[in-house]
Amino acid sequence: MSDFNPEKLSVTYLPPASIFNPIDNRKYTLTHSDATGDLFLSVGCHYDLKKINAQMRDEVLGEWRREQGQYTLCGKVYVSGGEFDAKLSEVRFMIFKKELPLALAAIVNGDQGFFTYFPWLLDAPIYMFFESVFDEFNQVIYFGTPRQYLIK
Known part of the structure; x- marks a missing residue:
């Protein structure tokens, strides 16, 4: 896993979201540049669909959900909808699994x-x-809790 570098992260809040609201259905869209290694985090009440590369589909999406009084950070990554064969899907799965701690560190610290x-x-x-x-x-x-991804 690559180490998280806060200087490589750009954060955008999509109104009406801010640092203190909402909690319920707070959504994260994390994308990156392969060329520079920069990470781009959008925080809002909806996913930042215009930031998603439809060909690559290598974004990480997350949202806060409340179920039975407990909050959970639920996320998703797109491995394959059938456009990738099983071998390439396995590669994508392994890459996502390896890089998710970096992505979660970006979301939590961002x-x-x-x-x-x-x-x-x-x-x-x-x-x-x-x-x-x-x-x-x-x-x-x-994938644990946000606390384990927080840089002190």
């Missing part, structure tokens, strides 16, 4: 002000959904 207002969310579980037409890559994996 929205660090939010956690100042809602510190209990630092201990919420993170679940990532790997979306694929191939059963072996169509999984939900637990």
Whole structure:
């Protein structure tokens, strides 16, 4: 995994979202540049669809959900909808799995002000959904809590 470098991260808040609202359905869109290694995080009430590269589909999406009184950070990555064969889907799955800690560090540190207002969310579980037409890559994996991705 690459180390998270805060200087490589640009954060954009999409109004009406801000560092202190909303909690429910707060959405994250994380994209990157292969050429520069820069990361781009959009925080809003909706996903920043214009930032998603339809050919690459290598974005990381996340949102806060409240279920039965507990908040969970739920995310998803797109492995394959059938346009990639099983071998390429496996490669994509392995890359996402390896790079997700970096992506989660970018999301947590990029929205660090939010956690100042809602510190209990630092201990919420993170679940990532790997979306694929191939059963072996169509999984939900637990990735710990935001606290473990926070840079002090």
